[in-house]
Amino acid sequence: MSYENLSGRTAVVTGAASGIGEAVALQLAAQGARVALLARRADRLDAVVEKIRADGGRALAVTADVTDDASVAAARELVHETFGAVDLVVNNAGVMLPNPVGAGRLDEWQRMLDTNVTGVLRIIRAFTADLVATATEGRTADLVNVSSIGAHVPFPDYAVYGATKAAVTYLSQSLRTEFGPRDVRVTNIEPGLTDTELKTHVDSAELAGQLDGMFDAIGGLAAAEVADVVAYVTSRPRHVNLRQIVVLPTRQA
Template sequence: MTNRVALITGAASGIGAAIATRLAHEGAAVALLARRADRLEKLAARIVESGGTAIAVPADVVDEESVAAAAAQVQERLGDIDLLVNNAGLMKVVPFEALPAEQWRRLIDVNVNGMINVTRIFLPTLKRSAATKTTDLVNVSSIAGERFMAGMATYGASKAALTYLSRALRIEVAGDGIRVTNLEPGMTGGTELADEFPADLQAMVDEIRTSLPAIQADEVADLVAYVVSRPRNVNLSRVVIQPAKEI
């Protein structure tokens, strides 16, 4: 990963923070993008203290102007990126009729439109990088995009859209030398996705995570590091990671 420049969205916590930390440890310069500036600054400081290179770039993936401003800052401080990890996401597990309209709109905005905003704005820099070096676009989707579960209609639909976008984008940018990977985690611990579940559902999720046991964010990060370190002519286009006992 030496001499690579990575941008990770949703880097303030969970899988995003773990990916950023691992890539920096492997030698990449990392740009951390999320809304919570205080968390980004603390993570960037920890990475720098451990000998890595990291910058905090506060932005909201739903706001195109915010992402464009972040892109300008990354360009100025780190140059062209050659690795983009679209990880920002929200989860709601609520019966379809019970999910307020503003909440499902926000979920779709972050999970789908946010990925589109970031990818569109950073695609030119990825194409420039791909002309001379290994270049990756990694989208963190979910196995929920292909499994049908009560209460996850909107979340699952958003992840199905992300999975489709990954596969279609791979066809469009393969000729430019950009590798596209759709990463589909299963039950994962150490994230904030389930923090807003109702108490009874949270208890059930915690029990499932313990009994499986759930994979951890750093294990997902380890897989990402493996995927993007393959020889330039190799593309792991779809990768599923889940607990061994999860079916």
């Protein structure tokens, strides 16, 4: 799809080395936005940036870790030096590490909280001033948070992951009371089963098998299909906020 009024926007996309983040970066760049791609894997980022540039787009690879304050601050400085102020932020970085709560996997809990919740907050803190200034100037400003259907629908052994995504969904809802009056849009997107690298993080053979079975039975969304939703919502007229979108494969009831 073509969304012409994304041309000239300046976007930051986290978790942009693969999956939904990569697809969002490719989609926004194809529509004429300047895109800063943030992720930890420099080699993967460079490959995506080269792909964008080969297609005539403008992109910047920013090796950054959303769980680290100094890394996020340095990322912001590099983005500002290269592209100036940002008017579109896509909080997509996330990890999914399912196990029974009874397994007591504190390491997994902490990693999910640091990435999926505090990481989102760090990025918001880094770019709020940009978004507010953009809106004050009468231009479109967007914050998009990628949550999950797991924020609402409980899946066995995904309790902590689901809780982190419920936190993102609530955060998006609450932030509208702060950002909306300042003309900054906040959109929360909750994908269902989507074919990304998240499933490769699952260290339980049983749970990995269950996930594969769901893909076989339901069929997952492609990352590019979720990215199209991001492009659609951020290309609406600036007074229109599509605030909450659940996007599922049709067979995922």
